Amino acid sequence: MGFEVDLPGNDIDDIEDLISAEDIKPRERYENKKSVTVRAKKRAQIKPTLCDGEAEATPQPEKTIYESVIPGTQKVYVKTWGCAHNNSDSEYMAGQLAAYGYNLSSKDEADLWLLNSCTVKNPSEDTFRNEIESGVRNGKHVVVAGCVPQGAPKSDYLRGLSVIGVQQIDRVVEVVEETLKGHSVRLLQNKKVHGLRVAGAPLSLPKVRKNPLIEIISINSGCLNQCTYCKTKHARGDLASYPPAEIVERARQSFDEGCCEIWLTSEDTGAYGRDIGSSLPELLWQLVEVIPEHCMLRVGMTNPPYILEHLEEVAKVLQHPRVYAFLHVPVQSGSDSVLGEMKREYCRKDFEHVVDFLRSRVPGLTIATDIICGFPTETEEDFEETMSLCKKYQFPSLFINQFFPRPGTPAAKMERIPANLVKKRTKRLTDLFYSYQPYAGREGHVYTVLVTEISHDKLHYVGHNKSYEQVLLPMRDNLLGTRVRVRIIGTSKFSMMAEILDEESDWTRCDSSKPAQVATSSSQSSRGQHYIGVALIIGAIAYALQLLYRLLVQ
Numbered sequence: 001m002g003f004e005v006d007l008p009g010n011d012i013d014d015i016e017d018l019i020s021a022e023d024i025k026p027r028e029r030y031e032n033k034k035s036v037t038v039r040a041k042k043r044a045q046i047k048p049t050l051c052d053g054e055a056e057a058t059p060q061p062e063k064t065i066y067e068s069v070i071p072g073t074q075k076v077y078v079k080t081w082g083c084a085h086n087n088s089d090s091e092y093m094a095g096q097l098a099a100y101g102y103n104l105s106s107k108d109e110a111d112l113w114l115l116n117s118c119t120v121k122n123p124s125e126d127t128f129r130n131e132i133e134s135g136v137r138n139g140k141h142v143v144v145a146g147c148v149p150q151g152a153p154k155s156d157y158l159r160g161l162s163v164i165g166v167q168q169i170d171r172v173v174e175v176v177e178e179t180l181k182g183h184s185v186r187l188l189q190n191k192k193v194h195g196l197r198v199a200g201a202p203l204s205l206p207k208v209r210k211n212p213l214i215e216i217i218s219i220n221s222g223c224l225n226q227c228t229y230c231k232t233k234h235a236r237g238d239l240a241s242y243p244p245a246e247i248v249e250r251a252r253q254s255f256d257e258g259c260c261e262i263w264l265t266s267e268d269t270g271a272y273g274r275d276i277g278s279s280l281p282e283l284l285w286q287l288v289e290v291i292p293e294h295c296m297l298r299v300g301m302t303n304p305p306y307i308l309e310h311l312e313e314v315a316k317v318l319q320h321p322r323v324y325a326f327l328h329v330p331v332q333s334g335s336d337s338v339l340g341e342m343k344r345e346y347c348r349k350d351f352e353h354v355v356d357f358l359r360s361r362v363p364g365l366t367i368a369t370d371i372i373c374g375f376p377t378e379t380e381e382d383f384e385e386t387m388s389l390c391k392k393y394q395f396p397s398l399f400i401n402q403f404f405p406r407p408g409t410p411a412a413k414m415e416r417i418p419a420n421l422v423k424k425r426t427k428r429l430t431d432l433f434y435s436y437q438p439y440a441g442r443e444g445h446v447y448t449v450l451v452t453e454i455s456h457d458k459l460h461y462v463g464h465n466k467s468y469e470q471v472l473l474p475m476r477d478n479l480l481g482t483r484v485r486v487r488i489i490g491t492s493k494f495s496m497m498a499e500i501l502d503e504e505s506d507w508t509r510c511d512s513s514k515p516a517q518v519a520t521s522s523s524q525s526s527r528g529q530h531y532i533g534v535a536l537i538i539g540a541i542a543y544a545l546q547l548l549y550r551l552l553v554q
Contacts, residue, residue, distance in 0.1 A: 061138060061139030062139055063111075063139045063140060063141055064111065064139075065180075065181065065182040066180045066181055066182075067181065068181075069177045069180050069181065071100050071101025071102060072101040072102070072103070074102055074103070074111045074112065074180055075102070075103045075104070075105035075109050075110045075111050075112075076094075076097050076102050076103070076104055076105065076110055076111070076112050076113075076114055076176060077104075077105055077106060077107040077109075077110035077112070077113045077114065077140075078090055078093065078094050078097075078104060078114045078116070079107070079113065079114070079115050079116065079131065080116040080146075081116065081117055081118040081124045081127065081128055081146070082116075082117070082118025082120065082124065082146065082147070083118065083120075083265065084216050084263055084265035084300065085216075085218050085221075085265045085266060085267070086116055086117075086118060086146055086147070087210060087216055088216035088217070088218050088265060089116060089145070089146070089166070089169050089218075090114075090116045090145075090210075091207045091208055091209050091210060091216065092169050092170075092201065092205050092206075092207055093114060093116070093145070093164070093169050093172040094207070094208035095205060095206035095207035095208045096169075096170070096172050096173055096205060096206060097114075097172060097173060097176060098206070098208050099206045100173045102173075102176065104208065107135075107140075110140065111140070111141060111180065112140060112141040112142070112143060112176060112179060112180060113131070113135040113140050113141070113142050113143070114143045114145065114172070114176070115128060115131055115132065115135070115142065115143070115144050115145065115146075116144075116145045116146040117144060117145065117146035117147060117148035117149065118146060118147060118148070119146075119147035119148045119151050119152075119231040119232055119234075119235055119406065120147075120230075120231065120232060120406075121401070121404050122404045122406070123404075125148055128144075128148055129157050132144065132157060132158075132161070133157070141179050141180055142161055142162075142179075143161070143162045143163075143164060143172075143175055143176060143179050144158060144161050144162070144163055144164070145163070145164040145165075145166075145169065145172075146166065146235075147166060147231070147232055147234075147235035147236065148235075149161075149163045149165075149188075150163075150165050150166045150188060150234075150235035150236075151231055151232075151234035151235035151408070152234075152407065152408070153186070153188055160184055161184065162175050162178070162179040162183075162184050162185040162186065163185070163186045163187065163188060164187055165187050165188040165189065166200070166221070166235055166236060167189070167190055167191040167200045167201065167221070168187040168188070168189065168191065168201070169200070169201050170201035170202065170205055171187055175187065190237070197237075197240055198240055198242075199218070199220055199221045199240040199241055199242045200218065200221050200240075200242075202246075203217065203218075203242060203246050203247065203249075203250040204246075204249070204250065204253070209259075211452065211453060212258060212259070213258070213259055213260050213261060213452045213453075213480065213481050214259060214261045214262075214263060214452055214453075215250075215251070215254035215257075215259040215261070215262050215263070216263045216265055217247060217250055217251060217254075217262060217263070217264055217265065218242070218265050218266055219241065219242055219247055219264050219265070219266050219269060219272050219283065219300075220239060220240060220241040220242060220266040220267075220268075220269070220271070220272050220273075221236050221237070221239075221240050221266065221267070222236040222237040222238045222239045222240055222267060223236070223238070223239055223266075223267040223268040223271055223303075224238065224239050224268070224271050224274065224306070225268065225303065225305075225343070225344070225345060226343050227342055227343055227344060228341065228342055228343050228409060228410040228411040229342060229372065229375065229403065229405075229406065229409055229411040230406070230409065231406035231407070231408065231409055232267060234408060234409075236267055239268075239271050239274060239275050240275060241272050241273050241274070241275050241276050241278065243276065243278075244273075244278055244282065244283045244286050247283060247287070248283075248286050248287055248290055251287055251290055251291075252290045255290070255291075255292050255295060255510065258481075258510075259295075259510075260292075260294070260295045260296070260450065260452065260481055260509070260510035261295065261296050261297075261298065261450060261452050262287070262291070262295075262296070262297045262298065263298045263300060264287075264297070264298065264299050264300045265300040265301075266300060266301075267301075268301065268302060268303045268306060269299060269300045269301060269302045270302030270303055270304075270305070270306035270307035270310070271302075271303070271306040274306070279310060280299075280302070280306075280307075280310055280314065281310050281313035281314060281317060284297075284299070284313075284314075284317040284323070285313075285317065288317065288320055288322060288323065291322040291323075292510050292511050293322075293508075293510070293511045294450070294483045294508045294509060294510050294511060295322060295450075295510040296322055296323070296324055296450050296464075297322060297323045297324065298323075298324045298326060298468065299314075299317075299318070299323070299324070299326070299327060300328065301328040301329075301330065302327065302328070302329055303329070303330065303344075303345075303346075304329060304331070304344075304346040304350050304351050304354050305344075305345045305346045305350070307329070307354060308346075308350060308353070308354065311354065311357050311358065312361075314327075314358070315357070315358055315361035315362050316361075318358070318362045318365065319361070319362055319363070321466075324366075324464065324466065324467070324468040325362050325363070325364050325365045325366065325466050325467050325468065326365070326366045326368070326467065326468035327358065327365070327366075327367055327368070328367075328368040328369070328397075329351070329354055329355070329367060329368070329369055330369055330370035330399075331348075331351045331369045331370065331371065331389065332344060332370055332371060332372050333371065333372065333375065333378070333382065333385075333386050334348055334382075334385040334386035334387070334388060334389030334390070335348070335378070335381075335382035335383075335385040335386060336348055337377070337379075337382055338375050338377060338378050338382045338386075341375065341376075341377040341414075342372075342375065342411075348385070348389065351389075352389075355367055355393060364466060364467040365467065366396055366397070366467045366468050366469060367393070367395060368395060368396070368397035368398070368399070369395050369397075369398060369399070370398075370399040370400075370401065371386060371390070371398065371399070371400050371401070371429060372401050372402075372403050373386075373400060373401065373402050373403065373422060373425045373426040373429060374402055374403040374416075374417050374421070374422030374425055374426070375403050375411070375417075376403070376411060376414035376415055376416050376417060377414065378417065378425075383425050383428075386429070387428065387429065387432060390429065390432055390433070391432065394436050394438065395433075396438035396439075396469070398429075398433050400426060400429050400430055400433065402422050402423070402426050403416075403417075403422065434493065437491065437493060438493075439469070439488075439491035439492070439493075439495070439496050440491060441491075442488045442491050442496055443488050443489060443490065443491065444487065444488060445487070445488045446485060446486070446487050446488075446501065447465040447466075447471065447485070447486055447488070447498070448465065448466075448483060448484070448485050448486075449463030449464055449465050449471045449473075449483070449484060449486055449498075450463055450464055450482075450483050451463040451473060451479050451480055451481065451482055451483075451484065452464070452480065452481065454475075454480075455472060459475070460472040460473060460474065460475060460497075461473045461474070461475050461476075461479050461480060462495075463484070463486065463498075469495075469496065470494060470495040470496070471486060471488070471495065471496050471497075471498050472495050472496070472497045472498065473486065473498055473500060474499075474500070476500065476504075478504065478507070479500075479507070481509060481510070482507040482508060482509055483507070483508045483509070484500055484501070484502050484506075484507050484508075485500075485501040485502050486498035486499060486500055486501060487499050487501055
């Protein structure tokens, strides 16, 4: 994800406008210098003498070293790999850099590249490493962030680079500033408040959103699992949840800033709150109260173990008109034997119970899931069980991944299945997935959709109905950010095509004033009922005392 943003007011500001009460104090800044490695002075290099016929190597551009950094004069390119959590982190880092005066630009124009990595798969890390080499080769300053350097900071290809840990994204301005001066900075510590580990940087930080209509809120970091194939645990650590009040306030702020859709994200939303005495349903009911009319909330990925005890309440929340009837529950395998070797902490019946219960309670529910093909202990019988599970439920969204041994994980030490067999199984499952059409026969159906995105081919706007099913629409002016009625005119494997039924005057937009009114009337009603109850009790006591007095007098 590259941020190519032309922000107003990015010219150099007056010096008094660069300082605010929220800025880091000089004492705090210089206490952090222990994390900075000062650049070494370079000795003049003697060019080797070329023999006859030898071609001189193409000189690599030298990166500019800045003795001092004046905000507004350097450009930064931000690229992201991975999940919604990573995307949110990048938006926060871009927001802080823009607020401090740095220009966000394309990779060719930038003085510095900020690369935010993902450690889930080998290919994404390979691409990340290639991008680092490309930046260095083109004379760019490079700062790396995300799960790869956090989980494996001593990797050879990260040597000498500045690193921002996953819990240190609020210090991105410091790191960029020192890196532009030629120094190397490494901030990998956990963030603590009063000696206790917290989920991460404050949610109130400024953002530059990839999509200005969608706010991604990380509700917790880390997880409670010990999956044998997972490298993300090495980077994100154990569960640490944000307080509900901080998340709710961030949602309220996002709606005030013009967002009309909230995505909740984390490594496992179902485990939310277990470390702070809260729970996912408790958070969701608080968020529902601040979602404006015509806006929507999408709940992020949850593993089966920690959603099982909340199924009744989660089903109720997913039925709410301002919450998408959608849930991503990765199963990874249909075999209990493989799930045990993966240490997933549930069995096939647990997953089936989650799907069956929620589908029976939530009309039109969309369940998405993940499968890993070729886990080291997976036999042919194990794989057939995975195939039967996918045949049974015909998931409309099925993310199929080949097993990748991630360094440092227990699964990486297991004997691997032959690559050709893994590919064969992956193809069989992929063929099964493409054998059914989840939207077939929907032509003529009428839905209300919230339009928030542009399709990958840039030819359509994308809206989602209550089931979070993708509906492609013509690119009409002023359509983005509205809620409209549509009629389905065609379907494909992954989406539906539709025509707009409403006139533009009938398109509705997010109204951030509505939830406050609803919440206020609700709280007033609650207080009114409380006062009536108190009055009745007092009246009853008074009546009883009056009867007792009359008896005593008689």
